Amino acid sequence: MSKRVWFDFLKLAVGFVLIWVLFSNLPDYLPESWAERIAIETNDLTLSVQDEEKLGEYIMENLLDEFQLLENPTTDSAIQEIVNRFEPIISNSPYEYNIMVVKHDQINAITLPGGNIILFSGLIEFAESPEEVAAVLAHEIGHVEERHIVNKLLAEIGLTLVMTIVTGGDATIIHTAASTLLSNVFSRSQEAEADQTGMKLLVQAQIHPKALGSFFNHLNEQDLDYNENLEWMMTHPHNSNRVEESESFPIPSDFKPIPLEANWTRVRQAI
């Protein structure tokens, strides 16, 4: 069979790849106004920080019906110590952070719009050091700073969510928003982005960023009950890569981590 026949095959394959590349880059070639029209509608939606805070409050009220706050001075002071470390750095943030601990065995943390972060007591019991909890908290702060929470809600619930804030919080929509946040699913790139922001925060707070990797290592090593902790594991599908990322995170040459002083054994026992 002649080479011309195989050349036809090559033409087909090259043609396919060229058209694929063309369509993949089409938005770059379109006039800007066209590209804007094609952009996904949800990108056009946005919320002010004040609206985010308002929405966060509505969702928190809804969640606190389901979860019981852990009121324990030992835990509170340990969490407050971590917050104090972050305080000078996050004070420039438009968000006002509020950290709460709820009684629940699940190894989880939920971040609400506007800077409210809910830690589950299961996560505190599971962590081997206050630095690991600080790392998880820094990661969640990363989600807030990168606006992942509100963008996720806008993408999944959309314009109705904006209307809910304006009209004072429709119970059904708020419940849907709370369930969406409980599902805790972010994209891989969002998780990586939150990791990077969180690790920067850790370094600034004189906490070694490898604490995040240590937490994931700990997760990987444990023979976890997957049914109970599936959500957390599903959200963090590439723990090994993230351990490597945290270990190779660039730190300044004069960086000296200052250990957190909380007596972690006591904190865990107090839960």
Place this chain on the structure above:
Amino acid sequence: MIENSQSIYYPLPQPNEIPEREREDAMGSYLMMFAAVAVALPLPIINLVAAVAYYMVNRRKSRFIHFHTLQSLLSQIPTTLLNWGLLIWAAQIWFFDHLETTNYFWGYLITVGLANLLYFIFSLLAAYYARKGQMYYFIFFGKFSYHQVFSRTKSFKYEGEGDITIENQPPKM
């Protein structure tokens, strides 16, 4: 290839030599695919299985049928693979990437859609010409199938060929 066609390749059957039944079988190889694709939409493999089955059943009937069934079968392979690629990619986005898509995915989706559309259009054309008893060559697959079916270097036995034993002889004059 064309210049040497008289010596290398078997002569092509002409429309007036091709019985109605053969034309319908040849046309069927393209049309059968439409029904199979409709059934196979969630999992684009059944159409290929159906095409292989149709090819195996009909290929020995005549060179004309053999050519069209082979061309139909071969031309389905790339679209099936592309559709599988799309299915796997979409499943990965759904289950592992939390619905996060890239421009390359959307570009692939559109290109595969176009490839399927072109494949449907050319299959309809091929079915039309097959019904008229004519040859119709797809890019690459047409030439490849022609070579496989009509080349004298390929030994392939068709129904009726070689079944005639010469017993009756003319008288010796």
